[in-house]
Amino acid sequence: MFKSDETAIQMSLFPDHPRQKMDFRNVLSPEAYSGLASFHKYWGKKPVESFSFVIEQLTNEGDVVADPFIGSGLIAREALDLGRRFIGIDINPFSIELTKLFLQLPSHSSYLNALKILEQELKPIIDESYTVNDDRIGSHYLWENEKLVSVWVRNGGRSREILTPTASDLFMAEKYSSYQPQKLRHIKFFTNSRINASPLLTLNDIFTGRALRNIELILGNIEKQSNPQVKRALLLTLTSASGQMSNMVFAIKNRNKNGGKPARNTNSIEVGSWVIGFWRPECHFEINAWNCFENRARKLLCALKTVEEKPRYRFTEKGKDFWADNTSALLVNNDCRTVLAEVPANSISLICTDPPHSDRIPYLELSELWNAILGLDTDFENEIVVSNARERDKSKKEYNRDMGEFFRISERCLKPNGCIALFFNARDSESWEYIRALEQSTQNLSYVGCFPMAYSATSVVQDNRKGGLKSDYILFFVKQGHQSCFSFEHFNKFPNWSNSLPER
C-alpha cells in the first residue's frame, strides 16, 4: 500500500550536503549505487564519482561537456550540478528517456499521488487474476517447465505460506494463457545465442499471458497521466519492473546456505532475478505483476524524497536551440556521429564518454524489451557494437572503423586543448586497433595517458563470461592547441597512472 508518509532511504547521487570536490580516492573506491543511481539496471553503468572527477579536473563552470554514448544518463545530472552545459547522445531511445527523468524529476508528492490512484484503480483488478482458492492473493508461482509446482501467498509482513496448486490456480493461469498483447509493440530479435535471443522470440515466450495482460493494464492507466514528468517516471518504473514480471526469474535451489547441498523442499527455494539475456530457466518464478511494479515504485519514491529541493534542468532535443540560447542540456536520440557532425567546430571542452566496448554488451538487443514497453523504435543499423548475431554484420572490423570515425568527428568539435576522456577496456587486442591508429587517423589528437577505473561494489557485472574483464581504464586524449591550458602533470600522481597504452 502506498501511504503518504513513505520514508526516505539514503541515496548518494544527489546528496543534500554541499558537494565537495571529488578526490582521486572517490574514484578508486566509489560508493555502491543507491537512490536514483540504483533505480534502473542499465547495462554497463559506470560510477558517477569517476565522471565527476574527470569533469572537475578538466573543465570550468559554463564549459560544454559531452557524452555521446550516455547510457544510463547518470553523468548528465552530475555535469549540470557542477555548472557545466551538457550534450548527451545515445542511439538507444531508452537511454535518453532515462536521462530526461534524471534532469526533470517529478516531485515526490505528484509521483506518490499518481501511484495511489493507480493502486486504487488497478490493484484489485490485477490481484483478481492471482486469487487463490480462499480469496488470498498469490505473490509467487513456481513453475517447472510447463507445470505449476507451488503457489506462495503472503501471511502478513514478510512471512509466506507455500500452497500446493489447486484446480482453481490452474484455471486462473490457463484463463489468460492465450492473451495477445495489444499495446506493446512487436519485439525484434536477432539470432544471438549469447543472450538466448532469436527472431522467433515473442513477448508470449518471455511472459505468461497473465503477466502480459497485467502489464498492459498498467500501461493503459499510465497513458492517461497528464503530468509528463510523472508519466515518464511511471513508464520507466514499469520497464524497471518488467524483468521480475517475466518468466526469466530464476528459482535458486542450491544456495550454499545448505552447506552446498541442493534444497530438499520448495521451502528453501529462493527467488532469483532476471539476468543479462533472455534465458527462461526450466524452474522459474512468475511473480505477481502488481507487486513487482510496487517494489520498483517504492525505490523511486524513496529516492525522490531526498531530492525534493533539487532543480529541474531544462533540456532541448534541437542542436540549434542549444547553441542559440542558454538551455542547460541537449539530449538527442541518434547515432552520435550524425549529431556531432552538426555541432559547431571548436565548441566542446570535454568529451567524457564510455563507448560500447566491442563485444561486451549488445545494448540495443538487450534493451528491446524496455523499448517495446515504451513503444520506442530502435536504429539497430547504426549501433556501434560487436554482436554475435550474424544477420547484423557487426564484426570487430566494422567496430574499429566506426570508432575511428567517431574520433575524427569528435576532434573537429573539440576546442583547442579540449580533451577526450575515454572509459575503455576490451578483452582482445583487435578491439584496441582504432586507439592504436588514432595518432595517424586524426590530425591533432595526442594520447596523454591512462589510469584504471574501479567499479562500484554493486555495478552490474560487465562481462560474466570466462576471462571477462571487471575493470576499465580511463584514457586521455588532447586536441593540441597553440598553448596548453591544462597541465596533465597531476595525473602522474595517480596510482597506476601510465603514459603508455595498456598492453593488449
Ligand SMILES: C[S@@+](CC[C@H](N)C(=O)[O-])C[C@H]1O[C@@H](n2cnc3c(N)ncnc32)[C@H](O)[C@@H]1O
Ligand atoms: C558502455 S554504454 C554507456 C554506459 C554509460 N557510461 C553509463 O554509465 O550508463 C555504451 C552506450 O553506447 C550506445 N551506443 C552504441 N552505438 C551508438 C551510436 N552509434 N551512437 C550513440 N550511442 C551509441 C549504447 O546504446 C550504450 O548505451
